[in-house]
Amino acid sequence: MVDVSGLFFSSKQLRFMKVLVLIILAIVFVSGITSCYNNKFDQVYASPASTCDTTSITYSHDIAPIIIANCYGAGSSCHNVGGISGFDYTSYTGVIVNVPSGALLNDINWTPLRGNNDMPKDAGKLDQCDINKITRWIDEGYPDN
Secondary structure, three states: OOOOHHHOOOHHHHHHHHHHHHHHHHHHHHHHHHOOOOOOHHHHOOOOOOOOOOOOOOHHHHHHHHHHHHHHOOOOOOOOOOOOOOOOOOOHHHHHHHOOOOHHHHHHOOOOOOOOOOOOOOOOOOOHHHHHHHHHHHHOOOOOO
């Protein structure tokens, strides 16, 4: 008969190998879990809806700052006095010129009528909250308040 005693391990060696295998499995498991980390949490899980208060919109408090920041203030000169657009948005009366035709809403929603443009020009689309405020102000009759 063939001597196979060298092919088997002692019980002490078997216990050591079992512990070693468990340690290796634990390391693999922990590595697998931590490698799935995603630092773009806000893109994976929707954040709670931010609040956009459109209950009491006024021209002076809500609309004028949006127009100043995006249409004729710093970084934009399209709608100032003598601006390239031909429309002066530096005053209430200048802004409302494009309201009855729907041009203002179409431009800021990027659904322009023929001859109009996506606004703000050469910039990203307005924040949806700002669009909602302007829409509400127009729906309320675009008061000068």
